[in-house]
Amino acid sequence: MKRLLLLLLVLLLGWIGYERENLWAFPDIISAYTAKEYCSCRYVMNNDAEYCRGYVKQWLPISQFTDDSASKTVTVSGIGRSNSAQWQNERHGCRLIP
Amino acid sequence: MFKGLSLFLLLISLTAHAEQWPGEQWPGEQWPTGPKITGPAVEALETYAFPPRDDSTRQGIRTDALLIIRDGQIIYERYAGPTTAQTAHLTWSISKSLMATVLGVAYGEHRFKLEDPAAQYYPPLANHPGIKIADLLHWASGIDWQEDYEYAPLKSSVVAMLYTRGRRDMAVFAADHPTYAEPGRAFRYSSGDSNLLAAALKGMLGPQRYADYPWTALFEPLGIRRAVWEIDASGTFVASSYAYLTARDLARVGLLMARDGRWQDRQLLPQDWVAFNREPFASYKAGQDEAVPGGHWWLNRAVDGASSPWPAAPPDTFAALGHWGQALYVIPGHNLVVVRYADDRDGSYRHNELLARVLKAVQP
Numbered sequence: 001m002k003r004l005l006l007l008l009l010v011l012l013l014g015w016i017g018y019e020r021e022n023l024w025a026f027p028d029i030i031s032a033y034t035a036k037e038y039c040s041c042r043y044v045m046n047n048d049a050e051y052c053r054g055y056v057k058q059w060l061p062i063s064q065f066t067d068d069s070a071s072k073t074v075t076v077s078g079i080g081r082s083n084s085a086q087w088q089n090e091r092h093g094c095r096l097i098p
Numbered sequence: 099m100f101k102g103l104s105l106f107l108l109l110i111s112l113t114a115h116a117e118q119w120p121g122e123q124w125p126g127e128q129w130p131t132g133p134k135i136t137g138p139a140v141e142a143l144e145t146y147a148f149p150p151r152d153d154s155t156r157q158g159i160r161t162d163a164l165l166i167i168r169d170g171q172i173i174y175e176r177y178a179g180p181t182t183a184q185t186a187h188l189t190w191s192i193s194k195s196l197m198a199t200v201l202g203v204a205y206g207e208h209r210f211k212l213e214d215p216a217a218q219y220y221p222p223l224a225n226h227p228g229i230k231i232a233d234l235l236h237w238a239s240g241i242d243w244q245e246d247y248e249y250a251p252l253k254s255s256v257v258a259m260l261y262t263r264g265r266r267d268m269a270v271f272a273a274d275h276p277t278y279a280e281p282g283r284a285f286r287y288s289s290g291d292s293n294l295l296a297a298a299l300k301g302m303l304g305p306q307r308y309a310d311y312p313w314t315a316l317f318e319p320l321g322i323r324r325a326v327w328e329i330d331a332s333g334t335f336v337a338s339s340y341a342y343l344t345a346r347d348l349a350r351v352g353l354l355m356a357r358d359g360r361w362q363d364r365q366l367l368p369q370d371w372v373a374f375n376r377e378p379f380a381s382y383k384a385g386q387d388e389a390v391p392g393g394h395w396w397l398n399r400a401v402d403g404a405s406s407p408w409p410a411a412p413p414d415t416f417a418a419l420g421h422w423g424q425a426l427y428v429i430p431g432h433n434l435v436v437v438r439y440a441d442d443r444d445g446s447y448r449h450n451e452l453l454a455r456v457l458k459a460v461q462p
Contacts, residue, residue, distance in 0.1 A: 022252050025262035032261035044326050044342050045187060047180040054153055055441070083261075091313070093328040093342065096265050 030060045032083040035076040039085035039094035123170030132171030143455040156443045163345040163439040186342040187439040190420030194292040197337035198394030202367035203315035209302040219301030222273040228281040234291045235393040236379040242278035243288040256289045267332040269297030285382045289338030296337035322347040345437040352435035410454035423447045
């Protein structure tokens, strides 16, 4: 039994080591996705704020959301990470910063 | 002498305008409108495309825009949800075919050849020296890319590219992937391949000219005034995903393609370029994707022993397709261009069903 658990632990650590880059980046997905696609929904497609909140909704919850309409900057936090997207100009729309 | 000169001038003006047919309709600042289609077949089309919409559950078919152009004139147009005729709508992967069209103009300017190694224009591809521009256009780079997004977010190359590890420089991120097949031998749909094309274009033009090129080369000649194309932090266009156009403006690109790359009297895309776009990739295996890949466009062709992807539509139909139901369909033999924007979240939408109903609705 102990041997089996040890084997599983080794396999798990091996997997974590193998996937470490993907695992480290994974928690950023929800806040980065929400910030970027909300920014584009609101400031590129010019849809209203309420529609855009529904448009970016995912099954994972976010903990914080701010949309500074003066600087057209959207900041979102979720699963311990925070990401911002900002509208650049008429041609180039929004992008994640940095 | 004077007679000879005027004959010469006449001949020159005839050659310059030789290709525009008399009476042919083109959009100017606005699209011309033709007789609106009506009747039970149009109602059947609307029943399919515009069922009652629920923005809270986001279930079912959720068309944002449906625009039908025949013979260069609007014959049907309807918007839903928040989208209007003025909305520059996200096209998602239609962007890929738009990048191919921008590249077509560069091809006409002799800035590259299809058989050129992509690394010639994009040095970070030095670790993949065998990849040609044509291979990227066929989504056949051989780069080991994972396109799945919603079902395998941890392993998805495209999610990492757009939102996390790749977002600062998406082409470098794609180039850093290993190889799984020899270039040009196997189809694997890849947003990385499309963004490598966007980076190669930068190498062909230089960064200065590149920043405006989609506008100067394609949008402005077509009279498209409000296109948006987002870039990554390195200034490379996100050719895989992030072009935004109104439905009417996207239809202009469709009309350009329907008329073999000609815009009024100007051959904006060489005819051999459009022929390449519409030629099935020879190593494509039936069932690998929802339609048959050509040169960064999707074709309704019967290949590899399988039937055509959209049996209700004629075999000359081709399309630019994007996530969540975005589509630009071109049916040159029927002089038809159809734009559909949507926010389909559950995959219930069928291209074949829409095309079947559009074709019935436009019958005289």
